[in-house]
Amino acid sequence: MSGRTRRKVEVRREEILLTAIAQVEEVGLAAVRVSDVASALGISTGLVFYHFGTKDELVAEAFTYAVERDLAAMERAAARRGPVLDRIRAVLRSYGPTGSAAGWRLWVDGWALAQHEPVIAERYRVLDDRSRRILRDLVDEGVADSSLTCVDPGASVSRLLALLDGLSVAAEVHRSVSRAQLRRWVNGAIATELGAS
Template identity: 40%
Template sequence: MTRGFGRLRREDLLKAACEVIAELGFGRTRAQDIARAAGVSQALLFYHFDTKERLFAQAFAYAARQHLDVLAEIERSTRPPLDRLRTFLKRCSPTTGADGWRLWIDAWAESMRTPDLEETSRRLDLQGRSVLRGIIEAGVASGVFTCPDPDAATWRLFALCDGLAIQVNVHSRVLTRRRVAELVRTAAAAELGLAAEQL
């Protein structure tokens, strides 16, 4: 097996693992389920990952890297703060990527018992808050936003998005996606001294 093929195969296995875990959850997913979805033997799966726990941790880390890439792209952007805020809210909305949100929600629960998942989850949350706080601080500095405490505003907006994501994915008929988007827009506008229509 060439090194390039090995990397490709490993990435395929992690992608399949994320899809299966998002559908079945960490608690109900077996190595056999992931092997079947990836079209490989369990032996090959364990050749790459040694244990099911290591596979789960690396699958979550793989999913986290995809999200961290999105955050890095927003952070590097030279567009005005209001445009970056709109992009951030759209890309991190509780209404987008149901499979991704199911994986995160399940990983949060599993993180209470699995240190590797907790570390990855915490790192992802920290990076997300850092990017949003940076956008808010840039908006305040340029006079576009009014916000006396960007750190507190960041925590409140993250808590709202996380909580709404749980409602949308666990209790799917409680709120429409349109209502969720409106709640996030209204809260962000109130935190930053904007009109909701600006978002």
């Protein structure tokens, strides 16, 4: 395959992924249909299957592609200059629902689908581990430079993310918690968990 042909294949694959993500944001991971993705692009379903093999693989790749964008935002927040506590807050802001929260809603959709779809479950575990590692590395950095006091960084990271997950569901799905409350409670938990003011 020539370089030009390979580039065309990569571009087409990315177009399919972006279209699949748009479909997922409308109907959810479980309900996305290959025929709708193909129709939106004006291509055959056979071309989608050529690139992805199965619907499950398309959904898993679309989920991974979208979540990778969220993880990249977390990594950029972690890599900023400045105090580790400010970077932890920035990472948690990028992890939780912000703006239209489309990326975060996709995480929630992934949680649900992962219970029944092994391909999504495996992708979800890898991506979730990466998000935890981003936060854990910052906490370890703060403990090492004595800006944070934390007896068990792994447990603190798990509790912070569990709290943020639960509050995010309450804010975005149930609408029983405001975003202002979410931010205030997460900031309180950071202070408690990490010994930070």
